[in-house]
Amino acid sequence: MPARFGDGFPGLDMLDLAAGSLVALPEWRGQEGIRRRITLGPGCITVSRTDLARAARTEERAEARRHMDAEEEARYLVANDGEFRELGEPTRVITGWSRRSRARLFHATGEIDYTPMIVGGVAPVMTTLTYADRWLVVAPTGAAAKKHLDTYWKRYERAWACKFCGLWKEEFQRRGAVHFHLWHPRPDGLAGAIRLMEHEAKVARWEAGGKVGRKPGYRRAVGDGLPYEDWARETWADIVAHPDPRDRAKHLLHGAQVSEVEEGHVNTPARLAAYFAKHGAFMAKDYQNKVPAAWREPGKGPGRFWGYKALTRTVRTVDVSPTDADRAARLLRRLASRERYWDPTYVNAEGQIVGTYRWKKAVREVRVKRTNRQQGGAGGRMLRSHNAEVIGLAGAQYLEPLGAHYRKAMRPVSRFGSGSGFLCLDDAPTVLVNIARALDIWREYNPETDRQQSARTAAKVRRAHELPVTAKRARADKVPALQALTELDHDTGSAPAKTRRSVLRRDAQERAAEERGRQAEERQTGLQIGPSDPAADFRDRRRAATAARAEDVEASLARFRATS
Known part of the structure; x- marks a missing residue:
C-alpha cells in the first residue's frame, strides 16, 4: 500500500510516549534557580534553561506596568474630553529577514501540529500571490500588502466555508516586488457552493412557512462557481484592483499561481521547514529576503516575514536534571554536525550501482569580507x-x-554551544526515546548524582579562591612579561622569543612549586593561633604574591638587559 501524505508526521500519542521515557524532576513549587528543560515537538527537540522564579517576577512586574499604563491613559482621557493621545511615528527601518526570525521559523515549523492540514492523505498545495509590474501603485507600504493578504483570507473563508489553515511566507522578487507563498490544503468543489446550498435551504424553509416575512437574499461574490485555481486568480486580481487596465488584465492572468509540491520535500516536519524557509547550505535565493529600497523607510517596512493560521504549536515539556540536559545536548550536537545525503553512484560488492545514503559534515554558506x-x-x-x-x-x-569585497565561504554548523538550543528532525519522538535510553545507560555506569557533582564543583571553586597563587595564575603572569621582553627585543635585539618563553615558563613553574611548598609547611606547622579574618589574610597573601611576581619580572628583565 503506498504511503499517504501525513504518515511521516508524528502523532500526539508518540509525543506522550517519548516524553514519558525521560526521568523527570519533581514539579516546580517556587524554588529559586535555573531549571533545565527538554521540550519535544513533532519535529523538534529543544534543550533550554529557565529561571521560573525570575520569569514569574518579571510577569508580575509587567502586569503591574499594564495596570499603571491603563490608569494613566484613563486620566488622560478624562482630562482631554475622551480624545486619545497621538502615537509617535515609527523610527525603525527593516532591511531584510533577520537570522533570529529565520531561526524562529524553523523552531515553529518543528513544533506545529499539522493534523488539521492532513485531509484524506492528499498533499497540500503552494499558492503564490504576486503583483503587477508597477506594484508600488497598489502596495506602497508593507501594511498595504498585508491588508491585501488579510482580505484574501477573509474571502477564502467565505468562498469555501472554512478558515484558511496553513503557513505563509513573504518574499521579494529581483525587481523588488513583494509576493506571498501560502502552503495549505486544496479546497474541494467549487467556490461558494456551500453558501449557495445554505441559501437554498433558507429559501425552502421560508416557502414552507408560508412565505412570511422577507425572502432570504443572496449576493454572488467574485469567483463563485469556479475551482480553486481560477477562483484564486479572479479574487486576487479583484483585491489588488490595479488602476491601469493593461496591468490589471496581465495581473488577472499571472497574479496567482497554484502548484503541487513534491511530496518528498514536505513529508516530514524537518523537510517542510527547510523547503518553506529556503535556507540550507547555499544562499542562491537569499535575495528574496532583502527589502526593496521603496520600503526601507520608517513606517513602510514589510512587517512580519512569516506566520501560520489555524495551527497550534503542540509540545511536551519535561524538567530534567542538569546532567541529563548536558548529555542530551551533547548527543544532539553530534547529530547536528552531520547530515545525510543520497549517493546514486554507490557500487555494492557485486559491482552493481545501487546507490546508498552517506553522511557528511554539516556546513552553511556565509558571506565574509575579504x-x-x-x-x-x-x-x-x-x-x-x-x-x-x-x-x-x-x-x-x-x-x-x-x-x-566579499566572498562566500563554507563554515561548519555549530549548535548547542552553551548547552541550549533546538534541532529539527524528521522523527523527533523516536530520537528522544533513543536519547533517553542512552541517558539510562550513562546513569547505570556513572552512579554519581547531580547533588554530588554540584558539591564537587563547589569544592573546586572554594579551593581556587582559597589559594593565592596557583599554576594557572602563574601561567597567566607570563603575558605581561612576554610583552615587555618583546618590546626589549625590538630595541636591543636580545635572545629569540622561544628562548625567553622557555625561561619564563621555568621561572613560573619554580614560583608555583615554591608557593605550594610554603603552603604545605604552613599547614603542617599550624602557626596560626586564635581567630583571624580570612578575607584579610587572603588580601595579604595576594599582595605578597603580586609583589613577588613583580620582583621576578624585574629580575628577568635585568638579566636579559645584561646579556644583550
Whole structure:
C-alpha cells in the first residue's frame, strides 16, 4: 500500500510516549534557580534553561506596568474630553529577514501540529500571490500588502466555508516586488457552493412557512462557481484592483499561481521547514529576503516575514536534571554536525550501482569580507591603487571602504554551544526515546548524582579562591612579561622569543612549586593561633604574591638587559 501524505508526521500519542521515557524532576513549587528543560515537538527537540522564579517576577512586574499604563491613559482621557493621545511615528527601518526570525521559523515549523492540514492523505498545495509590474501603485507600504493578504483570507473563508489553515511566507522578487507563498490544503468543489446550498435551504424553509416575512437574499461574490485555481486568480486580481487596465488584465492572468509540491520535500516536519524557509547550505535565493529600497523607510517596512493560521504549536515539556540536559545536548550536537545525503553512484560488492545514503559534515554558506594583507590579514586580497602616492598602511586604510569585497565561504554548523538550543528532525519522538535510553545507560555506569557533582564543583571553586597563587595564575603572569621582553627585543635585539618563553615558563613553574611548598609547611606547622579574618589574610597573601611576581619580572628583565 503506498504511503499517504501525513504518515511521516508524528502523532500526539508518540509525543506522550517519548516524553514519558525521560526521568523527570519533581514539579516546580517556587524554588529559586535555573531549571533545565527538554521540550519535544513533532519535529523538534529543544534543550533550554529557565529561571521560573525570575520569569514569574518579571510577569508580575509587567502586569503591574499594564495596570499603571491603563490608569494613566484613563486620566488622560478624562482630562482631554475622551480624545486619545497621538502615537509617535515609527523610527525603525527593516532591511531584510533577520537570522533570529529565520531561526524562529524553523523552531515553529518543528513544533506545529499539522493534523488539521492532513485531509484524506492528499498533499497540500503552494499558492503564490504576486503583483503587477508597477506594484508600488497598489502596495506602497508593507501594511498595504498585508491588508491585501488579510482580505484574501477573509474571502477564502467565505468562498469555501472554512478558515484558511496553513503557513505563509513573504518574499521579494529581483525587481523588488513583494509576493506571498501560502502552503495549505486544496479546497474541494467549487467556490461558494456551500453558501449557495445554505441559501437554498433558507429559501425552502421560508416557502414552507408560508412565505412570511422577507425572502432570504443572496449576493454572488467574485469567483463563485469556479475551482480553486481560477477562483484564486479572479479574487486576487479583484483585491489588488490595479488602476491601469493593461496591468490589471496581465495581473488577472499571472497574479496567482497554484502548484503541487513534491511530496518528498514536505513529508516530514524537518523537510517542510527547510523547503518553506529556503535556507540550507547555499544562499542562491537569499535575495528574496532583502527589502526593496521603496520600503526601507520608517513606517513602510514589510512587517512580519512569516506566520501560520489555524495551527497550534503542540509540545511536551519535561524538567530534567542538569546532567541529563548536558548529555542530551551533547548527543544532539553530534547529530547536528552531520547530515545525510543520497549517493546514486554507490557500487555494492557485486559491482552493481545501487546507490546508498552517506553522511557528511554539516556546513552553511556565509558571506565574509575579504581581508587586506597590508593590515596583517592572512589569505586576503591585496588592495591596489591607481594613485602612486597612496601606499602603505595609511593608503590601505583609505582604500578599504572604497574597495571592500566579499566572498562566500563554507563554515561548519555549530549548535548547542552553551548547552541550549533546538534541532529539527524528521522523527523527533523516536530520537528522544533513543536519547533517553542512552541517558539510562550513562546513569547505570556513572552512579554519581547531580547533588554530588554540584558539591564537587563547589569544592573546586572554594579551593581556587582559597589559594593565592596557583599554576594557572602563574601561567597567566607570563603575558605581561612576554610583552615587555618583546618590546626589549625590538630595541636591543636580545635572545629569540622561544628562548625567553622557555625561561619564563621555568621561572613560573619554580614560583608555583615554591608557593605550594610554603603552603604545605604552613599547614603542617599550624602557626596560626586564635581567630583571624580570612578575607584579610587572603588580601595579604595576594599582595605578597603580586609583589613577588613583580620582583621576578624585574629580575628577568635585568638579566636579559645584561646579556644583550
